Amino acid sequence: MEEYFVKDINLASEGKKKIQWAEAHMPVLSLIREKFKQEKPFDGLTIGACMHITKETAVLMLVLKDGGAEVYLSASNPLSTQDDVAAALVKHDIHVYGKRGESIEEYNKMIDIVISHKPDIVIDDGGDLIVALHEKYSEIAKNIIGGCEETTTGVIRERALAKEGKLLFPVIAVNDALVKRLMDNKYGSGQSTLEGIMNATHVLLSGKIIVVAGFGYVGSGIASAARGMKARVIVVEVDPIKALIAALEGYEVMTMDKAAEIGDIFITATGNINIIRKEHMLKMKDRAILANSGHFNVEINLNDLKDISTKVRRINYCVEEYTLKNGRRIYLLGEGRLVNLVCAAGHPSDVMDASFALQALSAKFLLENKGKLSPYVYDVPIEINEEVAKLKLESMGIQIDTLTEEQKKYLESYKI
Amino acid sequence: MEEYFVKDINLASEGKKKIQWAEAHMPVLSLIREKFKQEKPFDGLTIGACMHITKETAVLMLVLKDGGAEVYLSASNPLSTQDDVAAALVKHDIHVYGKRGESIEEYNKMIDIVISHKPDIVIDDGGDLIVALHEKYSEIAKNIIGGCEETTTGVIRERALAKEGKLLFPVIAVNDALVKRLMDNKYGSGQSTLEGIMNATHVLLSGKIIVVAGFGYVGSGIASAARGMKARVIVVEVDPIKALIAALEGYEVMTMDKAAEIGDIFITATGNINIIRKEHMLKMKDRAILANSGHFNVEINLNDLKDISTKVRRINYCVEEYTLKNGRRIYLLGEGRLVNLVCAAGHPSDVMDASFALQALSAKFLLENKGKLSPYVYDVPIEINEEVAKLKLESMGIQIDTLTEEQKKYLESYKI
Amino acid sequence: MEEYFVKDINLASEGKKKIQWAEAHMPVLSLIREKFKQEKPFDGLTIGACMHITKETAVLMLVLKDGGAEVYLSASNPLSTQDDVAAALVKHDIHVYGKRGESIEEYNKMIDIVISHKPDIVIDDGGDLIVALHEKYSEIAKNIIGGCEETTTGVIRERALAKEGKLLFPVIAVNDALVKRLMDNKYGSGQSTLEGIMNATHVLLSGKIIVVAGFGYVGSGIASAARGMKARVIVVEVDPIKALIAALEGYEVMTMDKAAEIGDIFITATGNINIIRKEHMLKMKDRAILANSGHFNVEINLNDLKDISTKVRRINYCVEEYTLKNGRRIYLLGEGRLVNLVCAAGHPSDVMDASFALQALSAKFLLENKGKLSPYVYDVPIEINEEVAKLKLESMGIQIDTLTEEQKKYLESYKI
């Protein structure tokens, strides 16, 4: 078992600068760090995390460590690791296991190593750590105080475990916290998805026909940002209520079958598989661009794409050109992995500030309620949400009103 | 006891035309009407309603009647009744009690009359009917199968009753249904509030500084529409999470104290009292405009306004000019009552189509579950929400995708 | 020859209130009025005007009168006169000739009467007065110092006169002034066109498919406002540059032939004839709504509409229902006349403030340059534009920067 697994420990100094920059844009987490330094809530405990190894994650890890924890971290995606940041974290005594471009075998092995250290609390991003605990290490899982989950996909998987009665410890669905959903899934993904596409392709968004599949928080954030950049936006949905909302927002709503014929850029954000399939690809215009913003690289059917292609060549670090049998070309971004992490630097630091503040406070909440929570997927308590929102507003220099006594009374009464 | 109470029965023919026009823009309700005509779900039952007497309400009343019910209707606001529609409804054998400009005494008496007919199901808009039932007619209330509530304010009041253990029958919070909230509270109020202000004042919205107090569905709809018309929008909130959302949407967020000094137009949409008070009014610029979009005329403190004024004069049917002691003028719209109903014709018909389709199906649901629901405020079942969304999309000519078998399986499983 | 021609002189007191309200929202014109009262620039002169007789026009007329002029005013549209305002103007010693619903014969006769008073300066809105002067009264025209034109249509007609060498006096194209175009054609028409449609039809704009024909100032203003209200907007154009701009703004751009099949609401704003023709109408969906925002009622081919219809009935003051031979219905607003004036109260007062400030200062400019300007259609001098913009900003409480000496020098030099 290795003490760490990073690409090159000598990248640490470069990584340190990045972490400092991130910290500068994470005012809420900085405040929590100060508290944790004094309170040491995690003293004597081990925290295992499986997250994208980015400069923002680094700040969270340092906050947990300053809170007294021994921290083990593996990557939640083989392509998203920032190797310099990983190196810097090692220098800060975090046990890091991940390097950009690691194989699937390495990826899974790193998760196993984190688990082998018997974490008391786990923090997951996509569910791979928590699912591995349940499928392969139930004895370790039984002793875990609780877990926190960062993504929609992870929460779906953990809810499925709970539904089948298999969940072994309480999980806080940090992903579902309103503050997280808005800052991260909606505004963060909206911006960083477009960043990824702009970095990779360098096309003008204004006037382009952008098809967004999925109109949840992520999809609606992307649609809003794309329209904000003056694209013509088409929404594809399966849920009638979300589809109606999209239509009421003035978007065109149609089936993927229709959209396939007219789109310039396609972005998937559904959390489901095979959203863009062979039959759609064959209808697309020459030079259509495909990108995925969902957690896993399953939304664009890559096997289908390969099946109908005669040639593949790499254009740049983030773009592959597939030449189809019908002679048209399709540009696939980031191999169908999440475009905002693979082709851009992921979420802005100030987005992750809110998400990771929720993570830090939720981990502390799990500890404070040790033994009181049965195995179940819980919402983040409203008080933690409000606390983070308040700190964020403060950091933005915004003051808001408070209810007067008279108004409080009015809201509580039905007499008017 | 009178059989009906309307301003002038001779207005019926004018009212009929209006109802036809509304019907033409309520395709979902029209479809439900066809079903109800055959099924007669309410045969032998009495339905009591307290709603704004508008052409759209008229269509709902006719749907219920075609479903077999005997219908009694009183106004839910003394100033919102369309007298010609009221007259036309009488001709269609609906028992109507309401005329525009009725006194508070008359208003309350009309509610009492509706109750006196011992309704089996009640439909309320603001809670006055349901609260009266609990405060004054508990014997009648005990026999009621259930109620449906249209507004945020009403739901707050009925939840307060439930919390105190006083609620006597189940209530469906139609107001809270996502489809209703979006179409009605958000998009409907957004448009009709601006309509009311434009009708009353005839000012250009572009470039105006519009202060919106409250960033719930109604407030955020108003803010979005106002920005869409190129106003500079300031949001005032007490809830840190809503305030954060407003800030992330790019709105200026500040206290009313600060906003009072710079706003051109102030719109309240909080569901709370005394949002705009003496101390704010005294800071306002000359010719500031005040409007309310909340259910009750309590959000702008009218006593305060009178206290600090030396003169009041009426500019037109919807605008009063208050001259303050400091020499500045404040224009109050619709006497502080909800500006979209008093100064414009309320929600567009196609908005009410969705809300009232939910009402009709929820009333039927109450009946189908008679005896199974304990006294409590219930959400509209998701199936009814989806049904209405689907019918609405169809009426808009929009087709959406459905999950493939493979996708359904994927969503249900945690294995990837 | 009559001294005035209005519907009912007793409506004057109602009209006075309206004029006061308009004045309150026309701060720039009010300032100019104060100056004119002292300077009396038009002393001894006669001004003839052919304009929409609205409360804002009334304020301009009073400014000219306070500047010393004898003022004669006829209506520039048989359906746009506000009769109470007309009556009030008579009481203020303006010679008014116009009543809502006057016949075409009356309309033309009123223009003749204005001309018969041998105006020194003319102010026109659409070109009917100036064209009549050239076609029928060239002897009077020869003595005119100059004219000011308010609309795109009028400027086109007067340019055509100039091109043919027939123009007899200089004309200032007030319409073309950037400040006017923006406030009036773009933002003013954007808002008031939607007001007209909302007043007439009471439909929700959110989610509607709105087809805008013409993407000049008026059309782009309507498109922007419609999108701001969350409609899905389609633009129809013949000019490739304007079409490209629309596409780059993210609008769908297509031919009327295609748009006809999918639109819910059609708005023409081209300044040209027969934009919506038989072949388009026959493709439209049931209950399509047609409105015109161009100056003349020629953009929707009314003869075509009548030809293909089997029945017409009036729904309300602003909507007629045409039942086509194919069984579908088309709703025509305001008989195809400009929907913002016929179905709403025209431009907001603060819009007209800018336009009419330009008119007043341009009329004065004509006088100051009497004899120096050959017959030609002139732009409003940039100094007048800037003057009005400055006054308007001041009235909005906005302060802007001024160039430093260093910056002025830099801009004038090519050395860097």
Place this chain on the structure above:
Amino acid sequence: MEEYFVKDINLASEGKKKIQWAEAHMPVLSLIREKFKQEKPFDGLTIGACMHITKETAVLMLVLKDGGAEVYLSASNPLSTQDDVAAALVKHDIHVYGKRGESIEEYNKMIDIVISHKPDIVIDDGGDLIVALHEKYSEIAKNIIGGCEETTTGVIRERALAKEGKLLFPVIAVNDALVKRLMDNKYGSGQSTLEGIMNATHVLLSGKIIVVAGFGYVGSGIASAARGMKARVIVVEVDPIKALIAALEGYEVMTMDKAAEIGDIFITATGNINIIRKEHMLKMKDRAILANSGHFNVEINLNDLKDISTKVRRINYCVEEYTLKNGRRIYLLGEGRLVNLVCAAGHPSDVMDASFALQALSAKFLLENKGKLSPYVYDVPIEINEEVAKLKLESMGIQIDTLTEEQKKYLESYKI
């Protein structure tokens, strides 16, 4: 005299791929290239260009070469050269002189080399080539057929030359072409400026207070994109008309003095000097970000910034941190040079497609009108504008209407 001057000729293969990708997104220029290959309009002529050496410029150079010209190219900015593209161009027989990070001396020397080859036609981007020709090489300048200018700054400088009667050959202000201004200055700069800021700083734009100085095409494009990304946008202007437009678009408008206190990110786009000065910097919040989108690095006063700082350190390739005497930090992007080129890859290829199509057709126009045009700064002929707009629409798959005969006649006539 060297045949070329690039960083490393071995980078050519990487550069070739980039050029291919650009070509794929420049459909209009590709079409023109096909024509030029056959027509060879520039046979026997020399073209000298001073432009940003990017993959898009490369495509234009190849189009000119395929049109028969011998092409000499130097960089128009010491920091904007893409070294691999420069290398690839050399392999394509273009004479290239430029490498990223060249000194000012090298920069000027490279321009001299281009001039020494006695170009028949010049293409400039900022005016450095044309000004050098007039200041140092008037004998060569006298024989030049004409020039094309790409930027606002260049046009200002050449107009200054013309005004002083010093201009020696006709110049086409390609920059001023409406199609160029929109695609390039407005939409292109809007997107790429934000790209530069996002790349460099990785901050969330949503909720940030972004101050845009200058509301011309570039500034208004930035403001629109920033609002589209949900920032709160403040506009600073000196021109009352532009300021009024900004206010009517709903932006906050104020002086830089006021804006300095509240902004998070400041972007200059004025074409003038010293927009952000010492007195503003001292008022800024800790961690304010400064970026420039104007052509020259003169808009942010760098001397002032150095004067008031105690420490400077580099955060990353595009960010320097200045610590002020008051303890606060200011982040300067790209050393105050244009942020979209220095911190991002400049304009999207499809933007440059339009600009460079105008360049190619304007160069041909100069040749066709050799001897007919006196030394003056000319607009791009409307026919060339329309031609490019048409080709661009075609490439976007958009069909538009054409005027009917009847409509043409109507527009030409003043009779209605």
